Amino acid sequence: MTIKRLTPQFVEHFPEKLESGELYLAMEFATAAHLCACGCGNKVITPFSPTDWQVSFDGETVSLKPSIGNWTFRCRSHYWVRSGRIEWAGDMSQEAINAGRKWDAQAKARLQANRSSGLEIAPPKPEAQAETQAPSLFGRLKNWLGL
Ligand SMILES: [Zn+2]
Incomplete structure (x- = not known):
């Protein structure tokens, strides 16, 4: 039986x-689960993350972004959950599926690149400052001590 609505259960x-x-x-695990809307009985797990699904709850109904594409199931159903x-x-x-997968992989790679470059860029700054300041400070100390 085809499912027409999904009722949120926290x-x-x-x-x-x-x-x-x-x-x-299961908000604690940032994951949702439901049975495939085509009625095939397959369990659909949708983890929430910037590169997976985003959930919005308006107080009554839930929307999921992006669409649910169950290409790994025999039914290959593809639907949106909106309100x-x-x-x-x-x-x-299949082409669109592959493109979607490729985009997903690229988005994940970009996110990871951002994360790691952020880590790489941040630490050298204090070090560079310490390096430029240390000799002059030491030099001033030497001058002050008359060395
Ligand atoms: Zn199905």
Whole structure:
């Protein structure tokens, strides 16, 4: 049976058996789970992160960004969760899937590059300052001591 809506259920842990039409949100683990909206019974896990899914809760309903593309399932269903409603996306070509995967990998690589370059850029500054200051300070100390 095709699912038309997902009702948010905020849980600490995912139950062993998910009910269809429920979107389980384990915010502590920044992950949601639901059964595939086509009714095939496959469990769909959507972790939340800047490069995975973003969730928005308006107090009643939940939206997920980007779309849910279950290409690993036999049903290959692809849909959006907008304000708790399932909105079916058109069939995705393998090319589009690959492009999406490539984009995802690139986004992840970019994020990681940003993170590591941020770490690399930050520390040299105090060191460089210490290096330029140390000799002059030492020099001034030498002058002051008359050495
Ligand atoms: Zn399915």
